[in-house]
Amino acid sequence: MINNILSWAEEDRPREKLLMKGKAALTDAELIAILIGSGSRELSAVDLSKLILQSVNNNLNELAKLSINDLIKFKGIGEAKAISIASALELGRRRKESEVIKKPKVGSSADAYEAIRPYLMDLTHEQFWVLLLNRANEIIRPQQISIGGVAGTVADPKMIFKAAIEHLASAIILVHNHPSGNLTPSQADKDLTKKVKESGRMLDIPVLDHLIFSDNGYFSFADEGIF
The missing domain is CATH 1.10.150 (DNA polymerase; domain 1)
Structure with a gap:
């Protein structure tokens, strides 16, 4: 046999x-x-x-x-x-x-915006993404968390940290877009940011920033000191 x-x-x-x-x-x-x-x-x-x-x-x-x-x-x-x-x-x-592809490094909110821009440009509905980072603040990968409608999307913290843990991320940056172009964070945006940041602290996966994305610019919670 x-x-x-x-x-x-x-x-x-x-x-x-x-x-x-x-x-x-x-x-x-x-x-x-x-x-x-x-x-x-x-x-x-x-x-x-x-x-x-x-x-x-x-x-x-x-x-x-x-x-x-x-x-x-x-x-x-x-x-x-x-x-x-x-x-x-x-x-x-x-x-x-093959050459080893160097991972882009995030040193500012502008770096994060440029890294996520190809994924969120020209969308007519909201999406929620995270940038998964290693200890050197290099991007492991951008990860889509949810897709919503014109007026909003729901992001489950459990799904955010599931992605982070699966890819052994050392830190994350939250990103969601406002198709309207309005960069003012809503109270729901603020509440979610606070909730995810607290969860990240307990899991030792710090949340470094939350960007509200539009085609013409962005709002950074960290830059504005409300993070």
């Missing part, structure tokens, strides 16, 4: 090991085993992967030089599995060539 990964004990399965311990815990052979899914009648997927690696002295750079025809010479490796291995190695090569 073919040694399929699904027939292994759970703690021995590379996929489960990756989920439990993280990708760095897997050996090169285990990572390749995930790609090929099953081995041959004689070898498990991991053992077959070890055999392939041994043929290139366990050197991934040399493995990347093998052609599809070279790979399918191994019993248990068909064209589809060979293509999976070659594709993964090609992605790794391209990653090395």
